[in-house]
Amino acid sequence: MWQLIAIALNTFREAIRNRLFAALLLMTVGMLVVVAAFSSASLHEEVRLVKDMGLFLTSTLSVLIAIFVGVNLVYKEIDRRTLYTVAPKPIYRWQFLLGKYVGLGLTLAIQVLFLGAALAAVYGTVTGAEGTALTFVGILTGWLVADFLAQAIGARPFEPGASGDSTLLMDRVRRLLALAAGVGLILYTGLVLPLEMLQALFLVYVEVMVVTAVALVFSSFSSPFLSGFLTFGVFVLGRFSDRLAGLDLSEKGQPLDPVLERVQTLVHGIAQVMPDLTLFNVTPYVVYGHPVTWAFVLQSALYGATYASLALLLAALMFSRRDFM
Amino acid sequence: MNPVLDIHDLAKTFDLGFLGSLPLIGRSLSRLQLKGIAQRIEAVRGVTFSVERGEIFGFLGPNGAGKTTTIKMLMGLIRPSRGTATLLGRPIGDLEARARLGFLPEHPYFYDYLKPVEFLEFYGRLFRLTARERRQRAEALIDRVGLRHAVNRPLRKFSKGMVQRIGIAQALIGDPELVVMDEPMSGLDPMGRKDVRDLIFELKEQGRTVFFSSHILQDVEALCDRVAIMARGQVRSQGPLHALLGDRAERIDVTLAALTAPAEAALTAQAGAPRALPDRWIFSLPGESDVGPFVRAALDAQAQLISVVPHRRSLETLFVEAAQAAEAADNAAQRGGA
Numbered sequence: 140m141w142q143l144i145a146i147a148l149n150t151f152r153e154a155i156r157n158r159l160f161a162a163l164l165l166m167t168v169g170m171l172v173v174v175a176a177f178s179s180a181s182l183h184e185e186v187r188l189v190k191d192m193g194l195f196l197t198s199t200l201s202v203l204i205a206i207f208v209g210v211n212l213v214y215k216e217i218d219r220r221t222l223y224t225v226a227p228k229p230i231y232r233w234q235f236l237l238g239k240y241v242g243l244g245l246t247l248a249i250q251v252l253f254l255g256a257a258l259a260a261v262y263g264t265v266t267g268a269e270g271t272a273l274t275f276v277g278i279l280t281g282w283l284v285a286d287f288l289a290q291a292i293g294a295r296p297f298e299p300g301a302s303g304d305s306t307l308l309m310d311r312v313r314r315l316l317a318l319a320a321g322v323g324l325i326l327y328t329g330l331v332l333p334l335e336m337l338q339a340l341f342l343v344y345v346e347v348m349v350v351t352a353v354a355l356v357f358s359s360f361s362s363p364f365l366s367g368f369l370t371f372g373v374f375v376l377g378r379f380s381d382r383l384a385g386l387d388l389s390e391k392g393q394p395l396d397p398v399l400e401r402v403q404t405l406v407h408g409i410a411q412v413m414p415d416l417t418l419f420n421v422t423p424y425v426v427y428g429h430p431v432t433w434a435f436v437l438q439s440a441l442y443g444a445t446y447a448s449l450a451l452l453l454a455a456l457m458f459s460r461r462d463f464m
Numbered sequence: 465m466n467p468v469l470d471i472h473d474l475a476k477t478f479d480l481g482f483l484g485s486l487p488l489i490g491r492s493l494s495r496l497q498l499k500g501i502a503q504r505i506e507a508v509r510g511v512t513f514s515v516e517r518g519e520i521f522g523f524l525g526p527n528g529a530g531k532t533t534t535i536k537m538l539m540g541l542i543r544p545s546r547g548t549a550t551l552l553g554r555p556i557g558d559l560e561a562r563a564r565l566g567f568l569p570e571h572p573y574f575y576d577y578l579k580p581v582e583f584l585e586f587y588g589r590l591f592r593l594t595a596r597e598r599r600q601r602a603e604a605l606i607d608r609v610g611l612r613h614a615v616n617r618p619l620r621k622f623s624k625g626m627v628q629r630i631g632i633a634q635a636l637i638g639d640p641e642l643v644v645m646d647e648p649m650s651g652l653d654p655m656g657r658k659d660v661r662d663l664i665f666e667l668k669e670q671g672r673t674v675f676f677s678s679h680i681l682q683d684v685e686a687l688c689d690r691v692a693i694m695a696r697g698q699v700r701s702q703g704p705l706h707a708l709l710g711d712r713a714e715r716i717d718v719t720l721a722a723l724t725a726p727a728e729a730a731l732t733a734q735a736g737a738p739r740a741l742p743d744r745w746i747f748s749l750p751g752e753s754d755v756g757p758f759v760r761a762a763l764d765a766q767a768q769l770i771s772v773v774p775h776r777r778s779l780e781t782l783f784v785e786a787a788q789a790a791e792a793a794d795n796a797a798q799r800g801g802a
Contacts, residue, residue, distance in 0.1 A: 145589035149575065156577035223569040224634060227539040228590040229562040463541040464478070 142230040143238040150212075150242025167257040170196050174261045185265040187426050190336065193258040194422045198343045201251055202374060205347045208246070209354030210366035212239050217463055226463065233455035240355060240451060247347050249321065255340045256324040259331040271331055278327060282320035289313045335425045338436050345443040346419035350374050352450035353414065359457040376409065377416035384410035414446045466553065467514035468642050468673045469521075469538070474547035475697075476508040476533050507533040509697035510547065515642075515675050515690075520668050522684040523677040524779075525694035526787050531677040532570055534694070535646050539567050552642060563591060566640035570647045570677075572631040576620035580606050580630055583619060584637050591638040598637075605633040610659065625656045632663065643667055645676040649683055661687060681779045693783060695790035701782060708782055713774035716749045718758060720767045727765035734758060744770065 174193050178185040213236065216222040225235060256275060263271025289312045329337065353373050357366035376383065388403045389395040395403070418439040421431050480503045508530040515521040525531045536542040538549055540557040554561035574583060581602050588598035606612055609629040614622065619630065628651060635643055648664075649657045657680070664674050664687055678684050684691060685705065692702035701708060720738075723731075723745050731747060732738065735758055738745040749755055752774070759769060 141592050142590050145586060149586050153575065153577055220569065220571070220573045221575055223539075223541060224567065224572065224574065224587070224631070225590065226541055227562060227565065227567040228587065228638070229559045229592075230590055231559070460543070462478075462543060463536070 142228075143234045143241065146225075146230075146235055146238025147242035147245065150239050151245045154208075154243075154246040166200055167253050170200070170254060171257050171261055174258070175264075178261070178265055186262070189258070189262050189265050191422060191426045193261060194336070194339050194343070194425065197251065197254040197258060197340065198346065198420070200254065201247065201343060201347045202350050204250060205243075205247055205351045206354055206367055206370045206374065208243060209351040210358045210363045210370060212243055212355065213358050213458070214363045214366075222463060232459045236355065236359070236455050236458050237451065240351065243351055244348055247351065248344060251340060251344045251347065252321065252324055252328070255332070255337075256328045258336075258340075259328045262336070263331045268331065274327060278320060278323045282316060282323075285316045286313055289316060335421070335429075335431045338431045338433075339421045339425050342419040342421055342436065342439055345440050346416055349414050349416070349419075349443045349447050349450075350377075352447035352454070355454040356450050356457070359454045359461065373413060374416065377414045378420070379417075380410050380413045380415045381417045383407070383413070386410075415442070418442055466517065467550075468517045469515035469549070469551055469675060471514065471534075471538070471549040472512050472547055474508060474511045474534065474537060474549055475506070475545050476530075476537060476542060477545045478505045478507055479503075480505055506697055508537070511694070511697075511699050512547075513692045513699055513702050515673060517641075517673055518668065518671055519689040520664060520674045520687050521676075522688035522691040523675065523694065524679075524681070524684060524691055524783060525677075526783075527679075529694040529787075530697040531694055532646055535644060535677060538644065539569075563638060564641045566635035566638060566643040568628075568631045568635040568643075568645040568648055570650065572627060574619050574627065574630065574634070576622075577618055579618055580611055580615050580633075583630060584633055587634045587637045593637075601637055601639070602633075605636055608636075608663075609633045624651045625653060628652055628656065629659075632660070636667075640672065642673045642675065645674070647678060648676055649678055649680050657683060681783060685779045691779075693786040695787045696794055698790065700786035700790055705779070709777045709779065712776075713752055714777050715775045716752065716755050717771075717773045717775065718747045718749060718755070718762070719770040719773075720745045720747070720762055721770050722766070722768040723762075724765065724767075727762070727767055730765065731758070731762060731767075734761060 170193070173196065174189055177192055178188045216225070216239075222235075226232065256278075260272045260275035263275075289309050292309055328340075332340075350370065350373075354366060354370040357369045361369070383406050386403060386406050388399045421435075423429075424431050511530070511534055523531055523535070533542060537544045538551060538556060540562075544556070549556050551558070551561045552564050575586070578586065581599075584602035584605060585598045588601060593601065606615060609632055611626060611629055611633070614626060619627065622630065628648070632645075632648065635645065648660050652660060661683060664676070667674050688705055690702070690704050691708065692699050694700065718735075720731075721744055728738070728745065731745075735747045735749055735754070738747045740746075747758065749758060755772060759772065762769060
């Protein structure tokens with residue numbers, strides 16, 4: 140378990156040090172601009188549009204990043220041979236794989252939180268809540284300024300011997316600042332957005348974790364390009380799985396052509412294997428203000444957890460038998 | 465004796481190519497040797513040797529001999545096609561054995577966004593060390609491998625030699641009984657090589673076992689108690705260095721000056737024709753017992769004795785002989801097969 144946590148924390152740290160947050164901030168600002176621009180152009184439909192487009196962008200951006208990072212997650216470790224020093228340590232390969240997944244899960248949670256908070260800022264503004272956007276900008280700016288100061292102090296040259304401890308202290312301060320900013324964003328999002336939008340954001344996160352698990356399955360035996368392509372395929376099919384499962388090629392009163400019948404059976408079979416991602420999309424309910432029941436949210440989350448667990452089991456089986464040449 | 469590392473008939477065949485790597489059918493297809501599509505490569509062909517506790521064991525061989533593949537099998541990175549191996553009395557992949565093992569791969573590449581202490585603490589976590597142990601060992605190892613000056617730098621800013629040093633530190637973070645290193649001197653300057661040599665001796669003095677592969681025969685000759693020479697996937701020669709190289713000189717070169725023509729003729733009759741330099745004559749004698757009478761005769765003939773240099777069989781000779789023998793055996797086998 141400790142080894143798994145070590146891998147997860149290291150994966151998370153890698154994402155942060157690779158300027159993940161800079162990319163996230165950029166994406167967040169981009170989303171704010173797009174949603175705000177569209178909502179101002181709509182006639183008295185601002186709130187509906189913010190909900191619709193905001194959730195769509197949050198979900199799509201998160202899934203695309205999950206696919207991109209997910210297919211590279213293990214491949215990078217093999218390609219750069221960092222795995223060669225980790226695998227011979229007292230750790231099972233499945234622990235390594237699961238650790239990478241948990242670490243990415245943590246990263247993606249922060250991503251969804253950022254996008255959700257940005258969505259809250261736009262939503263608050265269009266619904267007329269005063270100072271909403273200002274609070275959001277304040278939290279982010281405050282954190283960035285404080286982090287910059289901590290970094291500047293930590294980067295100062297110290298006497299050899301004492302430098303390690305000073306840096307460590309600054310790292311702790313920076314971690315606390317990030318935690319405080321995270322808590323601030325959670326509270327902010329929770330207070331501004333209506334319940335059904337929070338439920339929708341939670342389900343977006345579950346969907347992202349399912350897609351990441353699928354990406355890990357493919358990346359455990361194929362190249363990032365092929366894995367990305369296959370995972371994206373699963374994502375698209377998963378989004379339409381209800382239509383695929385209900386596909387009926389027969390015309391009224393006519394017996395089905397044998398070839399078409401086989402096609403229909405195949406499509407129904409594919410729908411059975413694909414993750415039913417429609418369970419994680421509650422945008423229509425949110426847009427029209429219908430409540431989403433907790434029972435539905437929990438059932439969907441349980442389904443997502445089960446599907447992701449099976450996918451991870453498959454990925455771990457393949458990964459444990461793989462040669463690292 | 466209870467060997468720390470015991471390898472018996474270890475072999476690895478790779479199924480390569482687009483179709484060769486496919487599960488189940490790949491192996492059958494690769495038997496057909498369809499180059500680029502499905503092909504079988506026998507990288508290691510039944511390797512057997514053992515390493516005793518507390519010794520420094522050198523694993524030698526030319527490029528492509530199968531050294532790294534063998535080491536990767538021992539480290540659990542590659543699954544053997546055949547054979548068995550035990551590390552510290554336990555089978556490959558056993559977690560308890562891994563907890564007592566340190567490994568430095570060839571051309572190591574690490575998480576370059578980490579700073580040295582963070583890097584070593586990460587590996588310390590994998591050994592389930594407490595926070596205090598992690599910190600203490602990381603600091604001590606940073607001093608030991610001479611990286612104190614770079615403690616605030618992320619690894620991406622390290623030179624090749626510094627990466628090798630931090631790699632050695634990570635191999636030692638778990639306080640291992642057995643240290644396995646794949647080409648630890650590779651890419652190091654003379655100072656760096658000396659540091660690694662000193663460190664390997666230090667590990668032996670602490671009672672640890674060191675198993676390392678290398679191309680640098682000088683280092684192997686200076687360090688190792690025993691060696692195994694591998695070529696074309698098989699161990700061709702193994703044993704204690706003194707036994708492989710022999711204690712006796714293979715040839716003794718006697719260099720003389722101020723040699724008259726009759727004396728040269730007399731000595732040539734005794735030892736064969738010398739190599740003649742402008743004012744020097746070098747006679748090569750086949751055995752140590754010939755040296756005394758030859759030198760006496762030379763001095764009696766008023767020649768000036770410059771030097772007597774015995775030549776022992778070198779590790780390089782042994783290495784080249786093993787590689788050539790392997791090549792000849794392979795060629796013969798191929799001709800036999802054809």
